Amino acid sequence: MSHIAKKQKMDIAEKCVNTVRIIGAEVVQKAKSGHPGAPMGCAPIAHALFGHEMTFAASTPSWPNRDRFILSNGHSCALLYTMLHLTGYERPSMDDLKNFRQLNSVTAGHPENHLLDAVEVSTGPLGQGISNAVGMAIGEANLRARYNKENFSLIDHNIFVLCGDGCLQEGVSAEASSLAGHLKLGKIIVLYDDNNIQIDGSTDLAFTEDVGKRYEAYGWQVLSYDDGDNADVSGLRALIQQAKATTDKPTIIKVKTTIGKYATKQGTHGVHGAPIGDDDIARIKTELGFDAEAKFAIGNDVYKFYKDASAAGEQAYQKWQEMWKNYSTSFPNEAGELERRWSGDLPDDLLKSLPRYKVGDKTKASRVYSQDVIKSFADLMPEWIGGSADLTPSTKTNWPGCVDFQHATPHGRYIRFGVREHGMAAVVNGLAAYGGFIPFGSTFLTFVGYALGGIRLSALSHFRVIYVMTHDSIGLGEDGPTHQPIEILASLRAMPNMLVMRPCDGNETSGAYFAALSQKGRPTTLSLSRQGLPILNGSSVEGVLKGAYVLQDCTGGAPQVTFVATGSEVGLCIEAAKLLEGVRVRVVSMPCWELFDEQDESYQQSVIGTGCPVISVEAGSTTGWTKYSHYQIGMTTFGESAPGNKVFEKFGFSPENVASEGKKVMNHFTQNPVPKLMVKF
């Protein structure tokens, strides 16, 4: 390269990088809200990735073989939006950039995957993005192992992550990073914005560990780059290329940058989370040779640079399309399966493949019915992938013939997450975001508390993820209150866009899985018992899909009392009903509040609105049950360590007590009107 050519190249690089810095600051400034520090500090990294090293097709954000980019430090989203705009994505437009953080804008305060196609995952809560990358890398390796053929390298790409100090302080990233090192997920390339600043001030206040050494301990390749403020990114690119060439280890590149580079408060936490001010922006523009008056100004040469840079990705996409056409001819079965997986559709014969049971069949715990169901569809659905947080023998989530996903067996679909619940949630989110998978994670229901930060993002991000949570009440017995969930069902039911299913027997477990698998845009938590639950007369797969239904009705007139119960307590109510001789008792099974809420009013009233008192029975917190019942039998304290049946009895979950409570409530309502439930106004 001649000296002049090199100089020109440098000029455009500087102009690009500084444009990104300025637009990043301006986006935040116009919104009067946001985080300018990271966009200004990380512009060179973004330039190296979006301008050089990443392969993507802005025309087709959904291209399956694109490199993934995850902004783990989601508060820096002004940077991401700027890069997406510059590289030619339809959205965000310039107007979108100017509407940052405004009502109904796609350029939300943190990146949201359901608002912008090019946003892979919703980030903001720290540590999630880098952990999602582990799920994506598992997805990449699995599809690559299963579908690539000689001369058909359908799937072969990297997963890039930009993260900051905060992401690396979070336990969720520690869990996922350890797993990634164990699995030798070489496609992960993390750019660590090592700027020594966090919100409270210097990282010296709280974070003085040797991050590089820690990642080496996880089995990662650790690289360092001290010149992260430089617009000449050739040195950084060389390290990224080294990372790409390393396929048996994930790579983290520590990039020393200056937060809020060029701002008056650069290098301090003062530039992290608030606009830097119009004056400072004008000063910076002048200093860097830009027109201080022109706002949101992007030079044509800058647009051209990124357009040219994107062109390589578009070409790669065109080539890939050719390959896909030929692949479809040569391997029609594989191609068809992949197309179905990418569409998110279920196999046609799924519903009829699910197990059905009849009264008298062997009594099993619903965690075991769950294993029956998994067994029934696992071969039919190669998109089913996941595992347990080191509780496989207890949660029973493996199936005959399942193969571990390990470095040596990337075609395997059973993930050994280790005792890493939060990392597990983030990994299954990454798999869901990756596309072509229905991922699941499993542990005891109570340990939802370890993973809620990730589970919440499943719901917010509209991911079809299935949480197979067992040991779902005090009925688990001896392990005691640390292991007995009380409040967890209420927590998950209060979460928007989350289905919670608590099946009462084998048929309802089949129904719960069918409902869960059918949700394209939301996650489901399955709440399953440790203890045995007999098959009940009247239980139904189809009933589950309505959320609640009359499982056992009375004869000879309208019911005098209705028990509404879930899971293990439905059978208990059947037993209680037997004790209420001469009383017309209805038993409603309500495996899913959310689906019941979505039924029409007449159906809802036909189930619980017949004019008699309704009593809810659930071995969990009573919170929320006042919506569906006039009286609640449930938990208001933590449980106790003892055999499950003794604990049940102690806390009132015996047929005798439920029957006696039923009588008490009936008596009350002989004197008092029965209020209508679920009143619509």
Next chain:
Amino acid sequence: MSHIAKKQKMDIAEKCVNTVRIIGAEVVQKAKSGHPGAPMGCAPIAHALFGHEMTFAASTPSWPNRDRFILSNGHSCALLYTMLHLTGYERPSMDDLKNFRQLNSVTAGHPENHLLDAVEVSTGPLGQGISNAVGMAIGEANLRARYNKENFSLIDHNIFVLCGDGCLQEGVSAEASSLAGHLKLGKIIVLYDDNNIQIDGSTDLAFTEDVGKRYEAYGWQVLSYDDGDNADVSGLRALIQQAKATTDKPTIIKVKTTIGKYATKQGTHGVHGAPIGDDDIARIKTELGFDAEAKFAIGNDVYKFYKDASAAGEQAYQKWQEMWKNYSTSFPNEAGELERRWSGDLPDDLLKSLPRYKVGDKTKASRVYSQDVIKSFADLMPEWIGGSADLTPSTKTNWPGCVDFQHATPHGRYIRFGVREHGMAAVVNGLAAYGGFIPFGSTFLTFVGYALGGIRLSALSHFRVIYVMTHDSIGLGEDGPTHQPIEILASLRAMPNMLVMRPCDGNETSGAYFAALSQKGRPTTLSLSRQGLPILNGSSVEGVLKGAYVLQDCTGGAPQVTFVATGSEVGLCIEAAKLLEGVRVRVVSMPCWELFDEQDESYQQSVIGTGCPVISVEAGSTTGWTKYSHYQIGMTTFGESAPGNKVFEKFGFSPENVASEGKKVMNHFTQNPVPKLMVKF
């Protein structure tokens, strides 16, 4: 030592260690439930600690200067119970050992601190115990720095932890361990039961990182001991002594052991979580020279060994008592303060020191009123200790003159947790368990989801911990749905033994703190706004203590409609009431459900049972509000990124909409009876 003396010593050591192994297995066997593997494998470690290296007074489990012992792998509790019995604690008795995991027994399936005095913290959920130790070590260092005087080494002891692979896979321990390294908490000594087995099988399935190197990266001293099955623990003791001598770094000792040592299935996960069987126990007894027929047999020489070993601790305790007496004479103020702190009592003049506000005072966010309150009592209450998970400028939890707790400033009380919410929860639990502290942790309310596993243990363990959670609704605005809590209040309200307080202005914020500080046996979550909340006419410190109260009533007759609201929505309801001209409107502020539930029925009915329709207004999930209202204005979806007032308006939280909803509901109830709320049966 002569050869014979050494031989005798070896004999008793072997007998002790093997007795512990056998009793551990028998305790589990009798319960037909539990985890024999770790007790059998870790008996030598326990012997080294309880028989040699730890200083404690079995007569006085509450001795403030005792060494702390935390069984982080709580499922191994048969080991802990056995050691406590052998070393002479009043409980567990032999009967307690035989009642392991039975109803009403103190020997629960996982150790519970509120059942047995000698159990420092409730463990079982993995990773918590080792993280609690960090809080304890902070407590030790802080008291040591503040109260020790020349010749009065009142506080100076170690914190021992036994943990397994599972604890070290959890992110919570990663967060806390990194913090411990940063803070150079040299009193922590972790014995890592490095047995290569977890529930799914070999740790090779999921956990192949270099744990030692990782802990070195955190700044810990890492030691290794390969002979962990040996009853001669002299080598291990030498390492523990080295750890004790290292005061500027926490130490982790990797101890290679065989899980379920001597069981037929030793060294496999088959011995982890189920009894090994009577036959195998009998075989082991015979092999080790014990009487195969005698169950729960403990030789007098074994009892004597541990009694003698404990005697040193009792002597140390007696000496300490002497010192304390002299200290009380020489430093009566300090001694009085410490006594008050250890008793858990509050300073007498706390209530009157809290800020009170009147209408027209400057409008502040409740996070700022919170800072006013902290400012008012921080000097009065040296037991107040804590900080924020790297959000100090936002959560406003620091106070004028507060000093960071750092290695160089151990007397400081402001903890820079870093972006480590789960670790923070575990650390404040450790501080609460340590005694003499009222610890607090702070982050945005939505990030409760990152820490719920630890927060749940605050409640279960009866810890007076205060979670100062700000940015408590969609009202936070631009940061968007990743940062806007919806379901979190419902989650925490469903949790037993947790107070949730959402004050509406400055007076209620004072009241909320007073309520929280007054709870000796339960934690509180304070839900505080980002946005400004004016002081309301009628708001009251004392009202808060009743959970709910009439903040503004109507005149000229009974109310026609009642709004019940919390936090930022109380003021909104006042505005809505103004719009409802000619309507008799009552506005109830309900900062705390739990305290309101504890009032007598007549008070409850006097607030919300006047016969008119009640409408709840809260910018969070409606889950649970059916208990207190006939109609709910709340959130059923995630929020949106935009300025807070725009988001509020979009989701119906405007005076106009609340007033219009109020009319709709009133109209409905002109035709329909108004059901009684909170019916008692």
